[in-house]
Amino acid sequence: MRLSMKSSLQSAVLTLALSAAAAGVANAADPVRIRGAITAVTSDGIEVKTRDGKDVAVKLSADTKVASVVLTDLSAIKPDSYIGTAAAPQPDGTLKALEVHIFPASMRGAGEGTRPWDSGKDTSMTNGAVGSIVGSDGRTLTVKYKNGEKKVFVPADVPVVSIEPGDRSLIASGAKLVILATKADDGSLTALSVSVGANGIAPPM
Template sequence: MNRSLQGLLYRLPAIALALALGCVGALAQEAPGMRIGVRGEITGVGGDLLKVHASTGETVSVELTPQTQVRAVTLANIEDIKPGSYIGTAAMPMADGSLKALEVHVFPPQMVGTGEGHRPFDLVKGSSMTNGSVGDLVVSNGRTLTVNYKGGQQKILVPDDVPIVNLAPGDRSLLKPGVKVVMFVTQSADGKLTAQSISAGKDGVAPPM
């Protein structure tokens, strides 16, 4: 894989496989077909081909297939999170052992179980990713969530300025020039990128990843 593509690799909160594998970039270099993440802005749409200006500065071409899943990213707020909601959140540790959220995604019912667990994350140095079901939700004292997952539980503080978004089923009508996206793609041995799933900002929303 060339250096420019290496620069596009990153982990997504909503992606179970990437989160579970640890160092996605190193594995993708050795294994064509490994799913990797790309984020950026759509600059062109033609048939089954997207042109995307990536956040690292490169422009890449990504093919769509009938199996490509498209999801809409819409703004949410803390009131949209209920006990039992399934969420994903990148966070930083605090002195008392709890976590401080950097961003929160609220998953639709069909994505319950995606990436479940708590693990290191590389959004920023020292960050973690927690995907699980909300237990307690306290909004009157610091907006604190209790997130449960198989084998554990985390208490997560969600500051007022932390972005919260919903993921919802979408379609290709969301894929237009100027739309911000995060994509889960595979790279073939000849370097072709094929989208497995795309989270596309709706109504000007930028996915917070």
């Protein structure tokens, strides 16, 4: 019983940390996202070369959660799958996916809804349950969330990934990652969660 309770607690904490990453940044006081590749691993943190060429030091704490981002394909998405998608608006009011990530069952409900995102001009992040998969090629998804839904077209060249629990062994030089971090008054960063691309992929979120 104690082991089961501990496992459930760890799952809940992972869900909380990673759902915050999916929820977006509303203001300067919120956690910040860092995308890039690890250049060094130190005794208490990592050094990251960000996508825009900056060198950033990020501390790791005992509470930092680690996830693995694994490349999959559209066939892994079924009706009622809980997903997130960064997307751009189309003229007809639908969305065109820039990426799709599939959440594990333990993270169902993470960041539910739709909000602005930082993948490009006018982009958004929508998290919700797949209501239907339509179109002759099966590449259009209806994503439902509380009080709304979006129709999202997933181009063939868009990455589809699944998010899985990971551990510190994934944190190594060269690994590509997305970090959700808090920023202290002195400017130092501490990771809440680290999502590492498996097999060398860059997490597309």
